[in-house]
Amino acid sequence: xxxxxxxxxxxxxxxxxxxxxxxxxxxxxxxxxxxxxxxxxxxxxxxxxxxxxxxxxxxxxxxxxxxxxxxxxxxxxxxxxxxxxxxxxxxxxxxxxxxxxxxxxxxxxxxxxxxxxxxxxxxxxxxxxxxxxxxxxxxxxxxxxxxxxxxxxxxxxxxxxxxxxxxxxxxxxxxxxxxxxxxxxxxxxxxxxxxxxxxxxxxxxxxxxxxxxxxxxxxxxxxxxxxxxxxxxxxxxxxxxxxxxxxxxxxxxxxxxxxxxxxxxxxxxxxxxxxxxxxxxxxxxxxxxxxxxxxxxxxxxxxxxxxxxxxxxxxxxxxxxxxxxxxxxxxxxxxxxxxxxxxxxxxxxxxxxxxxxxxxxx
Numbered sequence: 476x477x478x479x480x481x482x483x484x485x486x487x488x489x490x491x492x493x494x495x496x497x498x499x500x501x502x503x504x505x506x507x508x509x510x511x512x513x514x515x516x517x518x519x520x521x522x523x524x525x526x527x528x529x530x531x532x533x534x535x536x537x538x539x540x541x542x543x544x545x546x547x548x549x550x551x552x553x554x555x556x557x558x559x560x561x562x563x564x565x566x567x568x569x570x571x572x573x574x575x576x577x578x579x580x581x582x583x584x585x586x587x588x589x590x591x592x593x594x595x596x597x598x599x600x601x602x603x604x605x606x607x608x609x610x611x612x613x614x615x616x617x618x619x620x621x622x623x624x625x626x627x628x629x630x631x632x633x634x635x636x637x638x639x640x641x642x643x644x645x646x647x648x649x650x651x652x653x654x655x656x657x658x659x660x661x662x663x664x665x666x667x668x669x670x671x672x673x674x675x676x677x678x679x680x681x682x683x684x685x686x687x688x689x690x691x692x693x694x695x696x697x698x699x700x701x702x703x704x705x706x707x708x709x710x711x712x713x714x715x716x717x718x719x720x721x722x723x724x725x726x727x728x729x730x731x732x733x734x735x736x737x738x739x740x741x742x743x744x745x746x747x748x749x750x751x752x753x754x755x756x757x758x759x760x761x762x763x764x765x766x767x768x769x770x771x772x773x774x775x776x777x778x779x780x781x782x783x784x785x786x787x788x789x790x791x792x793x794x795x796x797x798x799x800x801x802x803x804x805x806x807x808x809x810x811x812x813x814x815x816x817x818x819x820x821x822x823x824x825x826x827x828x829x830x831x832x833x834x835x836x837x
Contacts, residue, residue: 485553490824506818522570575623585718625693629661679713681736701769743790747813785830796827
């Protein structure tokens with residue numbers, strides 16, 4: 476049996492304006508990033524997700540042709556081979572593969588809903604969802620617990636995170652919701668490595684709310700909200716923006732004065748939480764204290780308007796892209812302090828917005 480190769484990773488970056496996915500090799504010994512290929516994916520390719528076995532990459536497109544594209548990943552070279560392109564009804568801002576491989580879930584910001592798809596249906600070109608949860612105002616993300624029993628969806632418009640039981644037959648049953656209060660703007664979600672904490676990113680403040688998660692019931696209980704980053708003190712709180720595909724957009728001069736956080740990831744050891752902030756083009760670092768409180772550490776400059784980034788499975792490197800940059804940057808992660816140090820930079824595409832990383836196999 477082939478084993479993961481800890482010396483090399485494959486990096487995939489969605490380029491919405493070019494309508495393709497960039498493929499890179501990442502040397503895990505020194506962080507060197509080498510472009511390999513650009514694979515067609517159609518206009519406005521944005522959210523991506525990996526299958527549980529890391530052998531498939533799913534990418535949703537948000538242009539005129541709304542699809543979920545399915546690519547086979549070559550375990551030794553990282554190359555992508557198109558398999559199935561399935562038309563769907565929604566413009567998805569987020570895509571999640573359920574850890575047991577049975578379902579894919581998507582959040583639609585503009586259509587205010589969460590959709591549940593059967594993996595076998597998509598495999599056979601059938602894009603009709605098994606279920607649609609409507610009236611989740613500006614649904615922005617949906618993730619599933621490692622055991623596949625519970626799903627959590629953020630509603631940026633209502634300042635809530637909804638919790639669902641995910642039934643084996645493919646049904647989501649709401650079991651509760653937590654209210655983050657006016658002006659929070661919940662965006663992306665992440666679990667701690669053990670799954671006992673759910674982190675919720677505020678798009679409007681770049682703060683992070685931590686919730687204890689009961690593994691048996693799926694219920695959430697508030698723990699802590701991180702302080703606002705000192706490096707963002709000159710900015711106002713943000714507000715709900717139109718979908719990026721909407722032809723009418725706010726005045727750029729107004730937007731330049733507001734916080735606009737995007738993505739959140741947790742280090743594999745659970746000691747640090749990282750957040751991308753698009754107005755200042757920075758990655759913010761938070762330390763998880765022994766009592767679970769989040770302490771602001773500092774900010775690191777990155778690519779312009781960083782909508783997406785990812786930490787490699789070993790936790791040694793962070794890879795970031797920018798929607799207004801044609802490059803992808805790699806940072807080494809200090810295991811003790813969480814500090815980021817730039818180590819390499821590779822040429823990318825236009826409208827880069829999402830990053831996925833897979834370990835090569837020997």
